[in-house]
Amino acid sequence: MAKGSVSIIVERCKGCGFCVEFCPTKVLALSSAFNSKGYHPPYVVAPEKCSGCDLCGMYCPDFAIYGWKIPSNGKPGEDSEDEE
Amino acid sequence: MAELEVIPENPVEQFLRMERIPHIWCAGCGIGTSVNCFARALIESKVDLDKVAIVSGIGCTGRVAGYLKLDSFHTTHGRAIPFATGLKLANPKLKVIVYSGDGDLFAIGGNHFIHAARRNLDLVIICVNNLIYAMTGGQVAPTTPISALSSTTPYGCYEPPFNLPQLAEAAGATYVARWTTFHVRQLARSMKEALNKEGFSFIEIISPCPTLYQRRNRMGDGLDAMKFYKQRSKIRNGAPTSEVAFDINSDIIVGKFVDRTRPTLLGTMHHQLRERLGEKYACVEEVACH
Numbered sequence: 001m002a003k004g005s006v007s008i009i010v011e012r013c014k015g016c017g018f019c020v021e022f023c024p025t026k027v028l029a030l031s032s033a034f035n036s037k038g039y040h041p042p043y044v045v046a047p048e049k050c051s052g053c054d055l056c057g058m059y060c061p062d063f064a065i066y067g068w069k070i071p072s073n074g075k076p077g078e079d080s081e082d083e084e
Numbered sequence: 085m086a087e088l089e090v091i092p093e094n095p096v097e098q099f100l101r102m103e104r105i106p107h108i109w110c111a112g113c114g115i116g117t118s119v120n121c122f123a124r125a126l127i128e129s130k131v132d133l134d135k136v137a138i139v140s141g142i143g144c145t146g147r148v149a150g151y152l153k154l155d156s157f158h159t160t161h162g163r164a165i166p167f168a169t170g171l172k173l174a175n176p177k178l179k180v181i182v183y184s185g186d187g188d189l190f191a192i193g194g195n196h197f198i199h200a201a202r203r204n205l206d207l208v209i210i211c212v213n214n215l216i217y218a219m220t221g222g223q224v225a226p227t228t229p230i231s232a233l234s235s236t237t238p239y240g241c242y243e244p245p246f247n248l249p250q251l252a253e254a255a256g257a258t259y260v261a262r263w264t265t266f267h268v269r270q271l272a273r274s275m276k277e278a279l280n281k282e283g284f285s286f287i288e289i290i291s292p293c294p295t296l297y298q299r300r301n302r303m304g305d306g307l308d309a310m311k312f313y314k315q316r317s318k319i320r321n322g323a324p325t326s327e328v329a330f331d332i333n334s335d336i337i338v339g340k341f342v343d344r345t346r347p348t349l350l351g352t353m354h355h356q357l358r359e360r361l362g363e364k365y366a367c368v369e370e371v372a373c374h
Contacts (some may be wrong), residue, residue, distance in 0.1 A: 007091055014111035017307045022266075039111065057094065058124065058268040061109060061116025061306075066094040 004052015004069045008042060012064035015039030019056035019065050026055065027051040030067075096123040101153045112306015114265030114291030115145055115212055119152070121268050122183070122210070125275035125279065131179055138181045141188035144210040144219045144293075148183045162192030163217045165200045168207055176350050178209070179279065186213040186227040190246055194226070201255035201284045203349040205207040208278045209257075211248065213330075214293035222296030233300045247329040248288045253342050258283030260325065261341035264290040264313035267338060274340060275281040283348055290336060 006027065013035060020028045020042050027050045028042040035041050042065065044050070050067065057066030096119065103232075109115050123202040126133070138156045140149035166182045172180045182189070189197055189211050200207060209351035216234055217223040224234040226243050227248065231240040233237050252260045263271040271289060278285035288322035292298060292309030303309060313336065321339040328337040347355075357365045 007094070009094075012106050016112040016305070018112075018117070018310060021310065045101055054095075055268070057096070058120045058272070059117055060120065061113055062106065062111075063094060063096050063100065063116065063120070066096075068092045 259285035
């Protein structure tokens with residue numbers, strides 16, 4: 001099971017491809033679909049590989065994608081930056 | 085199942101004025117990436133956000149102050165450091181960050197930079213260096229590499245550029261680092277260190293400018309620039325700053341170059357005035373507004 005997941009805000013994306021290129025586990029690919037501005041946003045091709053490292057979120061210049069760790073059951077302390 | 089009931093928010097959004105997003109930066113511009121790193125640094129350094137002020141000058145990077153939901157100040161061209169100096173001296177409890185571009189900080193604002201570094205005023209200077217004046221149409225800047233094309237050097241730039249880390253160190257900065265927008269984790273760590281450090285801290289961020297620099301110099305788009313940084317960057321922490329001049333044809337030396345301690349301006353001021361005036365001297369920190 002995947003350790004993490006990514007959220008993509010499609011309409012904010014400008015299709016620069018940073019997240020796709022630098023995802024360490026190659027979770028993402030650029031979609032052939034367009035958003036309303038005419039850019040190709042990324043989509044998740046391999047959700048099971050996502051580690052939730054949030055490197056995509058650090059690279060994204062448009063704040064359009066971010067990763068988060070899925071807290072494992074019974075260990076609420078593991079994911080500390082979840083709340084607030 | 086461990087399915088999340090709540091999907092967490094993007095950690096950077098708490099620092100953004102969301103009504104102004106999407107921003108105007110081009111696709112593939114690195115300024116947004118540096119803002120991400122800054123947001124992570126703010127979270128990790130655990131600074132009190134009510135005591136943070138961010139000052140920007142004019143330019144693409146100058147818009148950062150407008151997008152960040154902190155006490156922010158968008159100032160006149162080149163004068164980000166003078167405004168920041170005023171903020172810091174009037175209220176020394178503030179953590180003042182100057183977030184601006186290379187043209188703003190080193191061309192029109194060059195003098196302010198060296199004097200703030202000389203005095204060792206407690207500021208964090210974050211300079212996004214895209215090698216050109218981007219917002220005004222791609223004119224040559226003091227950081228444009230030799231033989232690069234710009235709108236005012238159509239036959240190639242023939243002026244040698246500044247070596248910003250060396251300039252900062254020679255002027256007296258206590259913390260000097262350079263990263264590219266490819267080095268996001270290292271950049272966030274450097275920003276965190278600079279936020280927690282007392283004294284004049286300077287971080288240079290080499291950033292792509294796909295529209296005005298890369299296009300004119302046939303260097304591809306933002307992603308090509310990022311791959312170029314990945315391929316050509318060499319991390320050399322503690323390297324002598326005289327050896328780290330940015331040259332587009334050789335390796336880009338990145339790392340933390342200087343981390344030292346010098347008495348700060350407010351420290352030396354209090355010391356001197358207390359010595360001369362004795363009891364008559366009212367310390368600024370005690371009368372500052374909160």
